Amino acid sequence: MTSPSTYPNQDTPRHLVVMGVSGSGKSTLATALARRLSLPMAEADEFHPPQNIAKMSSQIPLTDEDRWPWLHALRDWMTSHAETGSIITCSALRRSYRDLLRTATGDVLFLHIDVQTPRLQERVAHRSGHFMPPALLDSQLATLEPLAADEPGIRLSNDSTVEQLIDDAVAWLSPSLPS
Numbered sequence: 487m488t489s490p491s492t493y494p495n496q497d498t499p500r501h502l503v504v505m506g507v508s509g510s511g512k513s514t515l516a517t518a519l520a521r522r523l524s525l526p527m528a529e530a531d532e533f534h535p536p537q538n539i540a541k542m543s544s545q546i547p548l549t550d551e552d553r554w555p556w557l558h559a560l561r562d563w564m565t566s567h568a569e570t571g572s573i574i575t576c577s578a579l580r581r582s583y584r585d586l587l588r589t590a591t592g593d594v595l596f597l598h599i600d601v602q603t604p605r606l607q608e609r610v611a612h613r614s615g616h617f618m619p620p621a622l623l624d625s626q627l628a629t630l631e632p633l634a635a636d637e638p639g640i641r642l643s644n645d646s647t648v649e650q651l652i653d654d655a656v657a658w659l660s661p662s663l664p665s
Contacts, residue, residue, distance in 0.1 A: 499571040499592040501564040505578035506599035507626040509606045512575040530576040533559045547625040564590035579629045596639030
């Protein structure tokens, strides 16, 4: 776990965006946090229009123009859960994408899961039933802009166990969780 750039505010609903490239463990962490924190959760993949899925399935990287409607839909979903807060998975590769997600009603915090490239390649190569082919991992890594110091979030290393990743995330969130 690396030092947080900004700690969450305790007084407003929070949306947690579990971010990172394909195969980093976004879904695993988001699902565990949603259970532990009793928050609604959404998988960003389910918000992709069919043409985006077709492009990625054909090993064609998405462009910004492909991503904007998808990101708006994610932002709108978070806003629809402004009363309770929420958790979403989203690659959120560029700061401009995260800037758009931060326009949701409520505080938007980012949990950036970081995994070493060889481990990512192994995970994606052995994953079945997902439209994101291993060939697009390099384009995601090239596009990724890590969280900046002024962005509300933390970078979490996913180099040990799932339990450790969850514990690290909850430890960072603990000061802001309702008592």
